[in-house]
Amino acid sequence: MTNLRHSGRTVLITGAGGGIGASIARLYCEEGARVALVDFDEQSVSELSQQLSAAGHLVAWAKADVANFDQCSRACAELSEQLGPIDTLINNAGVSPKHQGAPAPIWEMDPLEWDRVVGINLTGSFNLVRALAPGMVERRFGRIVNMSSVAGSAFLPIVAAHYSATKAAIIGFTRHLAGELGPYGITANALAPGRIETPLLKTVSAQANQAVVNETPLGRLGTPLEVAKAACFLTSNDSDFITGQVVDVAGGWLMR
Numbered sequence: 448m449t450n451l452r453h454s455g456r457t458v459l460i461t462g463a464g465g466g467i468g469a470s471i472a473r474l475y476c477e478e479g480a481r482v483a484l485v486d487f488d489e490q491s492v493s494e495l496s497q498q499l500s501a502a503g504h505l506v507a508w509a510k511a512d513v514a515n516f517d518q519c520s521r522a523c524a525e526l527s528e529q530l531g532p533i534d535t536l537i538n539n540a541g542v543s544p545k546h547q548g549a550p551a552p553i554w555e556m557d558p559l560e561w562d563r564v565v566g567i568n569l570t571g572s573f574n575l576v577r578a579l580a581p582g583m584v585e586r587r588f589g590r591i592v593n594m595s596s597v598a599g600s601a602f603l604p605i606v607a608a609h610y611s612a613t614k615a616a617i618i619g620f621t622r623h624l625a626g627e628l629g630p631y632g633i634t635a636n637a638l639a640p641g642r643i644e645t646p647l648l649k650t651v652s653a654q655a656n657q658a659v660v661n662e663t664p665l666g667r668l669g670t671p672l673e674v675a676k677a678a679c680f681l682t683s684n685d686s687d688f689i690t691g692q693v694v695d696v697a698g699g700w701l702m703r
């Protein structure tokens with residue numbers, strides 16, 4: 448039976464054209480939400496939008512670089528004009544640069560690469576919250592999920608320092624939001640996926656991915672749908688009293 452627990456809601460998802468983002472978008476559509484898709488890759492996001500519209504869902508999309516506040520602000524204004532006030536935000540866009548399949552060592556990292564990763568993975572989440580929080584505060588309701596990673600709490604040699612630093616910062620940002628916005632009826636939680644089967648996986652060697660599987664109690668990689676289900680739970684009425692939490696979706700890998 449279809450669970451329509453997000454009907455009447457308008458959800459904005461960043462990085463919606465990617466592996467996890469597209470799965471999140473599909474699940475919100477199936478749960479009855481109006482869905483606003485944001486990505487800077489126009490092709491993937493417009494194709495997803497077409498597929499979802501053709502299946503009868505109410506969606507709209509905008510091209511925006513989450514690192515740029517003006518683009519985020521414009522996208523939010525256009526999308527809420529089309530779909531109604533946005534009450535649910537999934538800050539999912541993220542990057543993890545590699546060089547010939549390997550993360551840059553800290554002693555060789557290009558400062559411009561550091562700035563870009565911070566701009567997308569951390570400031571990007573701030574930009575969307577900054578654009579949407581005024582409406583949420585005014586309406587005394589909002590649901591925010593920020594995408595962290597288990598790399599935000601543990602040393603993982605398959606990612607670089609900028610990635611770990613931004614994913615750790617997302618946890619602090621989320622807890623601050625939970626404290627500051629809670630009195631206005633807004634919850635904020637973070638997801639910390641383990642290794643999930645998306646195009647991001649292909650940026651490292653098959654052996655590196657197998658090493659993660661070997662250390663994962665559930666003995667496999669995760670799927671984008673499993674991350675999507677956790678996001679939908681955290682913004683649904685089933686989790687109204689949950690805020691400021693970090694939920695690992697990692698098959699028991701790196702339990703803490």
Ligand SMILES: NC(=O)c1ccc[n+]([C@@H]2O[C@H](COP(=O)([O-])OP(=O)(O)OC[C@H]3O[C@@H](n4cnc5c(N)ncnc54)[C@H](O)[C@@H]3O)[C@@H](O)[C@H]2O)c1
Nearest residue numbers: 462464465466467487488512513541596640642643645647
């Ligand atoms: N796949 C994993 O194993 C894994 C594990 C932990 C956390 N995560 C996190 O989950 C999120 C999604 O990852 P994914 O695996 O789906 O990656 P992905 O590369 O498949 O998708 C990322 C999407 O974000 C978009 N994007 C990148 N930079 C952007 C920008 N500046 N503005 C707007 N959109 C931008 C890309 O175009 C892409 O569509 C990321 O935050 C990632 O760090 C992924």
Ligand SMILES: CC(C)C1=CC=C(C(=O)O)[C@@H](O)[C@H]1O
Nearest residue numbers: 543596597598605641642647
């Ligand atoms: C599993 C998780 C900590 C992870 C591993 C590797 C990545 C990468 O970019 O190669 C990231 O997706 C990351 O979150």
